[in-house]
Amino acid sequence: MIESIMEALQFDFMQHALLAGILVSFAAGIIGSLIVVNRMVFLAGGIAHTSYGGIGLAVYFGLPIFLGASLFAVGAALLIAALTLKKRHRMDTFIGLIWAVGMAIGVIFVDLTPGYNVDLMSYLFGSILAVSTSDIYFMVVLLVVILFIVTLRYRDILAVSYDSEYAGLRGVNVRFFYTLILILSALTVVIAIKVVGLILVIAMLTIPVYIAESLSKSLLSMMFISGTIATLFTLVGLWFSYTYDLTSGASIILVSALSLGLFLLIKKKVTS
Amino acid sequence: MNVIEIQNLSFAYEKEPVLEHINLIVEERDFLAIIGPNGGGKSTLLKLMLGINKAKEGSIKILGKDPKDSLREIGYVPQNTNVNTDFPIKVIEVVLMGHVDGKRPLFGYGKDEIACAMGALEQVGMQEYAQTKIGSLSGGQRQRVMIARALCAHPKILILDEPTSSIDITGQRNIYELLKVLNAHITIIVVSHDISVILEYANKAAHVNKTLSYHDISDKNSTFHTHGNDGHFCEIELLQMLGSESCNSCEEEQPQWRLKP
Numbered sequence: 001m002i003e004s005i006m007e008a009l010q011f012d013f014m015q016h017a018l019l020a021g022i023l024v025s026f027a028a029g030i031i032g033s034l035i036v037v038n039r040m041v042f043l044a045g046g047i048a049h050t051s052y053g054g055i056g057l058a059v060y061f062g063l064p065i066f067l068g069a070s071l072f073a074v075g076a077a078l079l080i081a082a083l084t085l086k087k088r089h090r091m092d093t094f095i096g097l098i099w100a101v102g103m104a105i106g107v108i109f110v111d112l113t114p115g116y117n118v119d120l121m122s123y124l125f126g127s128i129l130a131v132s133t134s135d136i137y138f139m140v141v142l143l144v145v146i147l148f149i150v151t152l153r154y155r156d157i158l159a160v161s162y163d164s165e166y167a168g169l170r171g172v173n174v175r176f177f178y179t180l181i182l183i184l185s186a187l188t189v190v191i192a193i194k195v196v197g198l199i200l201v202i203a204m205l206t207i208p209v210y211i212a213e214s215l216s217k218s219l220l221s222m223m224f225i226s227g228t229i230a231t232l233f234t235l236v237g238l239w240f241s242y243t244y245d246l247t248s249g250a251s252i253i254l255v256s257a258l259s260l261g262l263f264l265l266i267k268k269k270v271t272s
Numbered sequence: 273m274n275v276i277e278i279q280n281l282s283f284a285y286e287k288e289p290v291l292e293h294i295n296l297i298v299e300e301r302d303f304l305a306i307i308g309p310n311g312g313g314k315s316t317l318l319k320l321m322l323g324i325n326k327a328k329e330g331s332i333k334i335l336g337k338d339p340k341d342s343l344r345e346i347g348y349v350p351q352n353t354n355v356n357t358d359f360p361i362k363v364i365e366v367v368l369m370g371h372v373d374g375k376r377p378l379f380g381y382g383k384d385e386i387a388c389a390m391g392a393l394e395q396v397g398m399q400e401y402a403q404t405k406i407g408s409l410s411g412g413q414r415q416r417v418m419i420a421r422a423l424c425a426h427p428k429i430l431i432l433d434e435p436t437s438s439i440d441i442t443g444q445r446n447i448y449e450l451l452k453v454l455n456a457h458i459t460i461i462v463v464s465h466d467i468s469v470i471l472e473y474a475n476k477a478a479h480v481n482k483t484l485s486y487h488d489i490s491d492k493n494s495t496f497h498t499h500g501n502d503g504h505f506c507e508i509e510l511l512q513m514l515g516s517e518s519c520n521s522c523e524e525e526q527p528q529w530r531l532k533p
Contacts, residue, residue, distance in 0.1 A: 155369075219359075219361060
């Protein structure tokens with residue numbers, strides 16, 4: 001097994017895949033924790049699918065895919081933030097709407113692009129083996145930004161996530177931090193699309209977090225544990241994908257889901 | 273000294289008025305009980321005092337200032353402290369949230385802030401649980417932590433919204449005993465359904481149902497009959513006296529309370 005791993009690592013694309021997997025997993029662990037404790041899972045799913053609109057536009061106008069998807073996803077996040085801060089009870093309707101419209105825009109613009117047949121599947125299910133050097137840079141920058149913000153504004157983010165009404169009474173700018181969490185989620189979703197694809201991104205943002213939640217006493221440790229667990233799942237998933245020639249994103253998610261099942265079984269045994 | 277002055281206050285979320293012509297004065301070290309039916313506007317009145325909602329008509333002054341400018345003066349214990357119990361957060365972190373933005377270190381919490389939070393936990397008898405996850409506490413313990421969070425900023429007024437709604441009888445007593453101790457230094461306002469318990473501790477009562485009727489009950493033991501030996505005094509009597517006081521100004525629902533027990 002070790003031999004086959006060493007052999008695989010001789011390829012550039014495998015090194016990139018490994019690096020991207022680790023970077024994205026850590027970002028997903030941190031931001032996934034925020035998404036779960038803020039009950040924004042459906043919202044993150046909406047942003048993930050909406051960002052396909054950005055992919056379509058980027059293809060049509062010949063822009064870098066990451067740039068198009070990021071701008072579009074951040075736009076969707078801002079729109080959702082504005083709508084949900086005003087009409088919270090209508091949130092699910094708005095998200096469903098933005099979700100569908102975003103995907104439709106993506107499909108139409110890819111149709112309109114002459115002579116270009118984009119591989120839709122690679123965005124739906126990820127293409128970690130096709131990560132470029134500039135993709136890696138983008139991921140590094142995003143992870144650094146996330147770490148920077150979460151470290152410096154930890155107590156505000158914690159206060160807004162735990163009890164936003166109270167945080168507001170203590171002088172914390174709730175709207176700002178709520179929007180900030182959404183923007184960081186949008187950007188994380190975009191880089192996670194590269195690894196697991198936009199359909200599976202939600203699993204990556206939630207399964208490790210769900211396991212970490214019962215192992216941690218604070219949000220900080222939850223973020224760290226989720227990041228570590230997510231990395232482990234990604235690496236194991238990648239190994240399966242390479243060895244048995246399976247789609248990488250789906251392999252990572254199935255490894256995660258099976259591990260979650262196992263974890264819940266063990267937890268039940270231990271507590272009973 | 274008046275810590276809260278409400279004058280001719282009216283409020284509506286949409287068109288239907290929730291509160292009309294409210295007048296209320298809370299004096300220093302009062303223990304005010306706000307009672308009344310569900311949907312009668314109790315919580316709305318609290319939110320107006322806290323500056324979460326803005327009055328459409330009339331004025332509220334907290335220590336002579338607008339509610340928005342008096343965040344520091346008010347400690348608030350919200351309703352429903354049982355939601356979000358899965359949240360991974362330690363007791364001490366919850367209490368630290370009570371600090372109002374001021375001087376703060378680049379990362380994490382200052383030593384003085386932590387000392388202050390521990391002091392607040394000690395006041396409510398929860399210091400040994402500082403590192404415990406909030407979700408593993410009982411309802412009563414969690415309520416104490418929320419009170420500690422409110423005390424963290426050294427408020428002059430403590431406002432509690434249904435503080436004992438999900439706590440067993442002993443736990444309720446303990447909370448009220450704690451509030452009684454705190455009342456030596458702080459003005460306390462409690463919104464509650466458990467009229468029979470709260471009125472043993474409160475010295476003023478306000479009944480809110482769109483309008484407000486107010487009564488000084490500090491001399492309740494001499495004026496009113498008590499039930500048996502436990503010093504409880506009868507709800508009906510209170511409702512009665514509130515009813516009789518306010519029936520000049522308000523209508524329909526009051527007369528039933530004038531029935532003699």
